[in-house]
Amino acid sequence: MATEAKRPPLLIKGNEAIVKGAVLAGCRTYFGYPITPASEIAEAAAKDFPAIGGTFIQAESETASINMVYGAASTGIRTMTASSGPGISLMQEGISYLACAELPCVVVSIMRGGPGLGNIGPEQGDYNQVVRIGGHGCYKNPVFAPSSGQEMCDLTMHAFEIADKYRTPVFVITDGFTGQMMEPVSFPDPIPLPPEKDWAVRADKETRENLISSIYIEHDELEEMNLKLQRKYAEIEKNEVLAEEFMVDDAEIVVVAYGIVSRVLRSTIRLARAEGIKVGMVRPISLWPFPKKQLEALAAKAQQMIVFELSNGQMVDDVRLSIHDNIPVRFYGRMGGNVPTPEECLDVIKRYAAEGGAK
Numbered sequence: 001m002a003t004e005a006k007r008p009p010l011l012i013k014g015n016e017a018i019v020k021g022a023v024l025a026g027c028r029t030y031f032g033y034p035i036t037p038a039s040e041i042a043e044a045a046a047k048d049f050p051a052i053g054g055t056f057i058q059a060e061s062e063t064a065s066i067n068m069v070y071g072a073a074s075t076g077i078r079t080m081t082a083s084s085g086p087g088i089s090l091m092q093e094g095i096s097y098l099a100c101a102e103l104p105c106v107v108v109s110i111m112r113g114g115p116g117l118g119n120i121g122p123e124q125g126d127y128n129q130v131v132r133i134g135g136h137g138c139y140k141n142p143v144f145a146p147s148s149g150q151e152m153c154d155l156t157m158h159a160f161e162i163a164d165k166y167r168t169p170v171f172v173i174t175d176g177f178t179g180q181m182m183e184p185v186s187f188p189d190p191i192p193l194p195p196e197k198d199w200a201v202r203a204d205k206e207t208r209e210n211l212i213s214s215i216y217i218e219h220d221e222l223e224e225m226n227l228k229l230q231r232k233y234a235e236i237e238k239n240e241v242l243a244e245e246f247m248v249d250d251a252e253i254v255v256v257a258y259g260i261v262s263r264v265l266r267s268t269i270r271l272a273r274a275e276g277i278k279v280g281m282v283r284p285i286s287l288w289p290f291p292k293k294q295l296e297a298l299a300a301k302a303q304q305m306i307v308f309e310l311s312n313g314q315m316v317d318d319v320r321l322s323i324h325d326n327i328p329v330r331f332y333g334r335m336g337g338n339v340p341t342p343e344e345c346l347d348v349i350k351r352y353a354a355e356g357g358a359k
Contacts, residue, residue, distance in 0.1 A: 106156065149184070
């Protein structure tokens with residue numbers, strides 16, 4: 001992730017920290033369409049990218065913007081876009097094309113209430129859209145989930161590194177609360193720009209023979225391309241898992257949460273510990289690849305797990321699959337833009353603690 005900071009922190013919105021992180025990572029092109037609660041990303045990019053000789057274009061739609069990203073990525077330039085649920089829906093075809101063409105880019109999703117037009121409140125109802133892939137075909141996207149302004153910067157920088165390392169689209173996804181919240185952020189030194197990519201198309205003699213495409217007419221050729229992608233995804237699953245543990249050493253109940261909910265639960269866990277309830281937390285930072293081994297190891301010691309989400313329980317299946325249903329997995333969620341309080345979460349934990357670990 002990002003290098004150690006060298007300068008004083010700046011009080012800034014999480015959405016704006018994403019743009020600062022992108023610039024520090026060497027991103028020089030942004031194509032997007034504003035949508036609340038992600039609009040500050042486009043606004044900041046409109047100021048910051050031209051100021052450093054980069055390019056900002058407000059496209060006529062999200063569909064246009066993701067195809068502009070495809071074009072820029074084909075030249076080897078670090079590029080990005082950002083949106084919220086409805087806009088990400090419109091980008092899904094282009095993201096599938098980017099995955100098959102093995103083009104690195106970063107896509108940011110600041111989740112709002114849904115389905116449909118929904119509202120501009122914070123939610124986590126787009127987990128399946130991004131982690132389970134909303135587009136067609138046998139592809140996956142690495143997905144990183146910041147829970148603070150600092151991580152909005154750091155994980156965006158990390159996402160660009162992963163995108164280039166594996167030649168793949170990478171998502172940074174969080175809730176509207178984290179995107180809109182102002183916090184002090186310490187910015188690290190810029191990442192040295194990577195060397196020119198030998199596969200890119202730059203309209204010069206050296207790259208004239210290069211071809212960027214996601215079309216494979218012959219069945220065997222398309223199958224081989226898919227097999228190549230699966231080998232790449234296996235490497236990502238092996239090497240790029242990120243997760244944080246909090247007070248899990250003696251935990252009888254392990255809660256699992258990401259984004260703003262994980263921050264609420266830190267207060268809840270302290271309240272529960274004060275009442276003698278042994279609770280700890282795992283926070284997945286990479287939603288894909290998911291921290292399966294960490295959860296599996298904790299399931300061997302804990303009595304139950306509780307998943308907290310701002311959704312109808314879209315991460316629950318990943319938790320259950322990780323621990324092979326060896327212990328009960330409970331769920332508590334809020335939707336529509338509502339965020340639970342620490343006391344509310346404590347009541348849930350106390351209720352399940354009283355029930356014990358029986359399935």
